[in-house]
Amino acid sequence: MKKKILVFTILFFIAAITVCSTAMAASTKFVRAYRDSNYDMYVNRVNIIQNQGVISFWVKSVYSDQGKALVRKELPKKHRKAPIQYGLDYFVFDTKKGKYNIKLASVYANEKEIYREGSKKWLPIKDGTIAAVLINEVNKALAEKNN
Numbered sequence: 483m484k485k486k487i488l489v490f491t492i493l494f495f496i497a498a499i500t501v502c503s504t505a506m507a508a509s510t511k512f513v514r515a516y517r518d519s520n521y522d523m524y525v526n527r528v529n530i531i532q533n534q535g536v537i538s539f540w541v542k543s544v545y546s547d548q549g550k551a552l553v554r555k556e557l558p559k560k561h562r563k564a565p566i567q568y569g570l571d572y573f574v575f576d577t578k579k580g581k582y583n584i585k586l587a588s589v590y591a592n593e594k595e596i597y598r599e600g601s602k603k604w605l606p607i608k609d610g611t612i613a614a615v616l617i618n619e620v621n622k623a624l625a626e627k628n629n
Contacts, residue, residue: 512542515619516612520549521569525616527623535578538585539620543569553589557597564591575617581606582613 512524526540545553550566557564572586581604589597607613 513619513623515541516615519546520552521545523612523616525619525623527620530620530623530627532624535576537575537577537617537620537624539573541571541573541616543571545569557589561589561591561596564596566591566596567593570595573613573616575607575620576604579604582617 511526511528513527514522515525516523521543524542524544526542529540531538543549545566545568553566553569554562567590570586570588570590571584573582574585575582583604584601586598586600588595605613607617
């Protein structure tokens with residue numbers, strides 16, 4: 483009987499540690515990199531891809547009411563009444579050329595993607611811009627990962 487209690491106790495603690503570490507990992511997956519009156523932008527630090535000077539990563543934008551109104555104006559009419567929750571964007575930075583591209587931009591409502599667009603246009607990274615803030619956060623995450 484004592485062995486059963488001991489085994490149960492050990493299994494319980496292993497399960498508790500697993501649940502806690504999973505919750506901690508999820509909480510640090512997205513880290514806020516930028517904030518203004520329209521939205522908070524969070525960089526996904528877990529899934530950063532780095533290949534030959536090109537860095538790709540996801541950014542989640544959580545909109546304020548004011549930000550939702552701005553996003554709504556840019557959506558096709560059929561999606562403007564949807565209860566917008568957040569946006570997910572896939573950024574690609576070319577560190578050699580100092581340019582970035584938002585390869586994919588999606589808007590979500592009711593946990594479903596309601597709109598998606600992409601761009602092939604490369605833009606320069608300028609100091610003081612949101613793009614510069616995001617790449618700095620990603621570089622910080624990569625430096626921490628390499629240490």
